Amino acid sequence: MSVTSVLTKRKLKKKDTNKDVQQRDMNDLVESASRVIAPLWPISTFAARNPWMGLEKQSFEQVASWLKNTRDVDIYPSASMILSAKNKGEIDEAFVNIELQRWLDSHSLHIPRDVAERFCRAALKLDTLPSNLLSSHELKKLEEEISGLHTDRVENFSMQPISSYIENQEGEGFVHILDHHVIKWCKLYLDESQAGWTMPNREKGFYHAWHRLIQHDPALRKNQRQCLKNWPQEAHMALKQALISMEIPESEIQTYLEGHLLSLPGWSGMMLWRSQQSSHEHALLTEYLAVRISMEYALIKPYLPLNNKRLEKKVSITSLLASWIHWGDLSIEEFSQMSPAKQNEYLTFAYQFDERVRRKIWLEAWEQTNTDRLSEKITSKHRATNNKKSALAQLAFCIDVRSEPFRRQLEKEGPLETIGIAGFFGLPIATSELGSNHSHPSLPVILKPNHKIKESADENELKSYQQRKQAVDSLGRTFNTMKQNVLASLLLPEISGPWLSLRMVTRSFVPRKADRFIRNLRENWLRKPDTKLSLNYVHDQEAEIPVGFSEEEKVNYARQALKMMGLTENFAPLVVICGHGSQSINNPYAASLDCGACGGAAGGFNARVLAALCNLPKVREVLATEGIEIPADTVFAAAQHQTTVDELHWLYVPELSEAAKEAFDRIEAIMPKVSHNANAERLAQLPNFQSKLKNPKAEAHRFAEDWSEIRPEWGLARNASFIIGQRELTQNCDLEGRAFLHNYDWKQDESGELLANIIAGPGTVTQWINLQYYASTVAPHYYGSGNKVTQTVTAGLGVMQGNASDLLAGLPWQSVMQSDHEAYHSPLRLLIVIQAPRKYVERLLNNDSAFREKVQNGWVRLASVNQEGRWENW
Known part of the structure; x- marks a missing residue:
C-alpha cells in the first residue's frame, strides 16, 4: 500500500470530489477516532464520566491490554491494592483458586497441568522477581544461549504520534513540547473567566483563531512559523x-488520530463535549486535531522521514526465565537441559500468565467475594420488615450511596x-431561581431538559430583592473586573487587602463562626422572599423550551415518579420528596459532591416541583381514575439531605393535615439523633477524624466550613453495587454506604418497561460513577486529578497540576485514597442486583443490546434475586 492519505486513495465519483465531501470524510474519521475518549464537562458542572464509554463493544480485558500496550496505562488494581484488600479480609482466596482453574481450563496447555498450577499459585502471591536473580550472570548466560530461538516473540503497538519517537538536541521529547504548545492554545480558546483579554478571532473557531496567531508565536522558531504561514485556511x-506530509499510511490514520486524542485526553475530552453542545462548534474536535497535528509536523519536519521502527517491540525473555526459576521451582541448569521446543512452551506459558492476568484473577476474586457477602446479607431470612400500612411517613431519597x-x-x-x-425524580427540567435571567439543567447530563421552571414572588418583594441581589452581584463583578484591569489591579490590594486579610484569618482560625457570620450577613441582606413555582404552561415563542407543564404533563410526571418509586397505594399521611446536596468551602470539586450525575445540580428544586405536582x-383526580388514589389527608413536602453534615433541610412544607402534622413533628423530633448517628458513622471513616470527639455534628460542620479541609466528605467512594428491588430486600442491612438503592416492584411491571427505564437511566448513571471512581483509583496519573493541594483551576473549566498539564478529568487523590499508600475506594466493577423473576431479567437482556454488551464484556456484573428469594449470578 502506498504511503498516502486515506482521502487521496478513496475512490469517489467525480461529482463528490469537492470540499464538502472531503470535510465530511475527515470529520467521519475524527468521529470514529473519538471513541477512545469521553466528553469532559466543566468542573463547575462536574458529571461523573465513564472514560471507556466508547469502547464497550470490546471486553474490559481487551481494553485493559490495549491501554497497557499503547499508553502504558494499567487499569487493573495494583499488587499493593490487592494485597492490602487481602490482608483486610476483603478477598476470599477460595475464589482466587476458582478463577485460576477457570483460566487454566480456557487455555490449551503444552506443559503438565500440575507444573502449570504450581507455577501459577506461586506467581499469584504477587511478589516481585528478585533483582539479584534478574541481574545474575548465570541467567544472562542462559538467555544468550536460547535467545536465538525466541526473537520472533513481539508485541504490536498501535500507531503513536511520530513526535513520541523523536528528541531534540537537548534530549527533550518532541511530544512533550507539542503537548505544551497545544495546552497553551486550548487554554486561550476555551477560557471562560480567567483571561483578562480574550483570544482574537475566537468567534471564528479554534483553528481560524490559532492560524491567525501562530505566525507570530515567539515560542516557535522562524522556520517553524514559516512552515505554518501558508498552511490551509480550513x-x-x-x-x-x-x-x-508525515506519510501516515491509510490503514493507520484513525489509529494515528486516536493516539493524538489519548495524548491529552482531558483537553480533547473538553473539545469533544463542546462539539456536542452547539452546531456552531460541531467540528471542534477536527479543529483541535488540525491544530495539534499541524504543529507536530512543523516541529518534526527536519527529522522526516523516519524508519518504521516504532510499530513493534520485542519481548525480553529475561523476566520469563526468572519467573520459572523463582516461581516454577526450576534451576537454571534444569531449564538449560530442556529441549528447545520444551523451553519455548515454558516461556510461552509464562508470557501468557503475565502480571496483568494475575491481577485480573485477583480482581475477579475480589468482586466475587463482595458479591457473595452481599448475597448473604440481603437473602437472610431472619430480617424484620416494616409494615407499609402503618408507616407514619414515607421519605423518597436519591439512589446516591450516601443516602x-x-x-x-x-x-x-x-x-x-x-x-x-x-434524585431528579424523573423531571426533565431546567431551573431558574428567583431574580436570575439564566437557567441550568437539573437532571442527569445524559438527558436534555424539556421544561423550564421559574421561581416567582410578589412583584413588590421581587423588585426589592432584585435590587439587593444586583448590588451584591455588581460588587463581585467590579472586583473581578478590577483584577483583570492593568491599572485597577495595582490599586485593588490597597482597597481590598484589610477586608480579605480579616476574612482569611477568621476562616483559618474560627472557620465555623466565620462562615456562619458571612452566610447570615448575606441572607439577612438579601432577605429572599417566599416564592412560587411556574408549574403552569406559559406560551413563549422566544424560549428554547416551554415554561411550566401542560395539565396532561403534570399528571404524566407525577404518575411516572410514583410508579418509579413503587408508591401507588398505602400512602402515609406525609410523603417527603428528598433531594440531596452538599456544602463545602474552597473546593473546586464542590459540584461533584452535590450530584455526580446531574452536573452539580442539587436535587432540592426537583423535589419541590414533584411535591407541588402531587399536591x-x-x-390527584386524574390519578384516582387510574387506580392511584392519594388520600385527602396525605400531604407531599420537599426537603434536601445535606450529605456533608447529614441533615435534612425543609424546602417546601404546605399546610398539613392533622395526621401529616403528627408525622412532621415526629421527624423533627428524631432528626437530631438521626443526624448525630449518621455523622458518627460517616465521619469515623475519614482519616483525620478524631473518634474521641463527643459532638459529631460540630465536627461535620467544621469539615464543611473549613476552607483548608481537603476532604469534606468521602462522596461516593467505595460504591460497589446497584440494588433494584423493594426496600424489604435490604431493610435492616448495613450496606456500609456502598450501595445505590432503587425501589422496584416487579409485580407492578408486567411489561418490563419500568425495569428497562431504570437500567437505561439510573443504571447508566451508576455505572459511570462507578467507573469514574474505579479509573481514578487504579490509574490516578492518567484518569485522576492528583493532589487537591497542588491543583490549579484553569480557564474556569477544570484543574491542572501546575500551569501546563492535561486538563485533569478524574477525581482528586483525596476522594479515593486513605493516605499516600492506602486506597480507600475499592476498585470493583459495579454489581447490578435485580429483584425479579428470571424471565424478567432475560427479557431485559434480550431487548437491551447495549446493556447486554456491558454485562457480557465485563463492564458491569449482574445478579438477580427471584420471587423465592434465591440469588443467581449471570
Missing part, C-alpha cells in the same frame, strides 16, 4: 495536508418508610 484541509446510611438511621427511629429513586387536586 481545518479539515490542514489536517489532511499534515497527514500526507443509604441516612435512610437506615431514619428507619431505626420510628415507623418510617424510605424509598429510593433517581395539585386536578392531578
Whole structure:
C-alpha cells in the first residue's frame, strides 16, 4: 500500500470530489477516532464520566491490554491494592483458586497441568522477581544461549504520534513540547473567566483563531512559523495536508488520530463535549486535531522521514526465565537441559500468565467475594420488615450511596418508610431561581431538559430583592473586573487587602463562626422572599423550551415518579420528596459532591416541583381514575439531605393535615439523633477524624466550613453495587454506604418497561460513577486529578497540576485514597442486583443490546434475586 492519505486513495465519483465531501470524510474519521475518549464537562458542572464509554463493544480485558500496550496505562488494581484488600479480609482466596482453574481450563496447555498450577499459585502471591536473580550472570548466560530461538516473540503497538519517537538536541521529547504548545492554545480558546483579554478571532473557531496567531508565536522558531504561514485556511484541509506530509499510511490514520486524542485526553475530552453542545462548534474536535497535528509536523519536519521502527517491540525473555526459576521451582541448569521446543512452551506459558492476568484473577476474586457477602446479607431470612400500612411517613431519597446510611438511621427511629429513586425524580427540567435571567439543567447530563421552571414572588418583594441581589452581584463583578484591569489591579490590594486579610484569618482560625457570620450577613441582606413555582404552561415563542407543564404533563410526571418509586397505594399521611446536596468551602470539586450525575445540580428544586405536582387536586383526580388514589389527608413536602453534615433541610412544607402534622413533628423530633448517628458513622471513616470527639455534628460542620479541609466528605467512594428491588430486600442491612438503592416492584411491571427505564437511566448513571471512581483509583496519573493541594483551576473549566498539564478529568487523590499508600475506594466493577423473576431479567437482556454488551464484556456484573428469594449470578 502506498504511503498516502486515506482521502487521496478513496475512490469517489467525480461529482463528490469537492470540499464538502472531503470535510465530511475527515470529520467521519475524527468521529470514529473519538471513541477512545469521553466528553469532559466543566468542573463547575462536574458529571461523573465513564472514560471507556466508547469502547464497550470490546471486553474490559481487551481494553485493559490495549491501554497497557499503547499508553502504558494499567487499569487493573495494583499488587499493593490487592494485597492490602487481602490482608483486610476483603478477598476470599477460595475464589482466587476458582478463577485460576477457570483460566487454566480456557487455555490449551503444552506443559503438565500440575507444573502449570504450581507455577501459577506461586506467581499469584504477587511478589516481585528478585533483582539479584534478574541481574545474575548465570541467567544472562542462559538467555544468550536460547535467545536465538525466541526473537520472533513481539508485541504490536498501535500507531503513536511520530513526535513520541523523536528528541531534540537537548534530549527533550518532541511530544512533550507539542503537548505544551497545544495546552497553551486550548487554554486561550476555551477560557471562560480567567483571561483578562480574550483570544482574537475566537468567534471564528479554534483553528481560524490559532492560524491567525501562530505566525507570530515567539515560542516557535522562524522556520517553524514559516512552515505554518501558508498552511490551509480550513481545518479539515490542514489536517489532511499534515497527514500526507508525515506519510501516515491509510490503514493507520484513525489509529494515528486516536493516539493524538489519548495524548491529552482531558483537553480533547473538553473539545469533544463542546462539539456536542452547539452546531456552531460541531467540528471542534477536527479543529483541535488540525491544530495539534499541524504543529507536530512543523516541529518534526527536519527529522522526516523516519524508519518504521516504532510499530513493534520485542519481548525480553529475561523476566520469563526468572519467573520459572523463582516461581516454577526450576534451576537454571534444569531449564538449560530442556529441549528447545520444551523451553519455548515454558516461556510461552509464562508470557501468557503475565502480571496483568494475575491481577485480573485477583480482581475477579475480589468482586466475587463482595458479591457473595452481599448475597448473604440481603437473602437472610431472619430480617424484620416494616409494615407499609402503618408507616407514619414515607421519605423518597436519591439512589446516591450516601443516602443509604441516612435512610437506615431514619428507619431505626420510628415507623418510617424510605424509598429510593433517581434524585431528579424523573423531571426533565431546567431551573431558574428567583431574580436570575439564566437557567441550568437539573437532571442527569445524559438527558436534555424539556421544561423550564421559574421561581416567582410578589412583584413588590421581587423588585426589592432584585435590587439587593444586583448590588451584591455588581460588587463581585467590579472586583473581578478590577483584577483583570492593568491599572485597577495595582490599586485593588490597597482597597481590598484589610477586608480579605480579616476574612482569611477568621476562616483559618474560627472557620465555623466565620462562615456562619458571612452566610447570615448575606441572607439577612438579601432577605429572599417566599416564592412560587411556574408549574403552569406559559406560551413563549422566544424560549428554547416551554415554561411550566401542560395539565396532561403534570399528571404524566407525577404518575411516572410514583410508579418509579413503587408508591401507588398505602400512602402515609406525609410523603417527603428528598433531594440531596452538599456544602463545602474552597473546593473546586464542590459540584461533584452535590450530584455526580446531574452536573452539580442539587436535587432540592426537583423535589419541590414533584411535591407541588402531587399536591395539585386536578392531578390527584386524574390519578384516582387510574387506580392511584392519594388520600385527602396525605400531604407531599420537599426537603434536601445535606450529605456533608447529614441533615435534612425543609424546602417546601404546605399546610398539613392533622395526621401529616403528627408525622412532621415526629421527624423533627428524631432528626437530631438521626443526624448525630449518621455523622458518627460517616465521619469515623475519614482519616483525620478524631473518634474521641463527643459532638459529631460540630465536627461535620467544621469539615464543611473549613476552607483548608481537603476532604469534606468521602462522596461516593467505595460504591460497589446497584440494588433494584423493594426496600424489604435490604431493610435492616448495613450496606456500609456502598450501595445505590432503587425501589422496584416487579409485580407492578408486567411489561418490563419500568425495569428497562431504570437500567437505561439510573443504571447508566451508576455505572459511570462507578467507573469514574474505579479509573481514578487504579490509574490516578492518567484518569485522576492528583493532589487537591497542588491543583490549579484553569480557564474556569477544570484543574491542572501546575500551569501546563492535561486538563485533569478524574477525581482528586483525596476522594479515593486513605493516605499516600492506602486506597480507600475499592476498585470493583459495579454489581447490578435485580429483584425479579428470571424471565424478567432475560427479557431485559434480550431487548437491551447495549446493556447486554456491558454485562457480557465485563463492564458491569449482574445478579438477580427471584420471587423465592434465591440469588443467581449471570
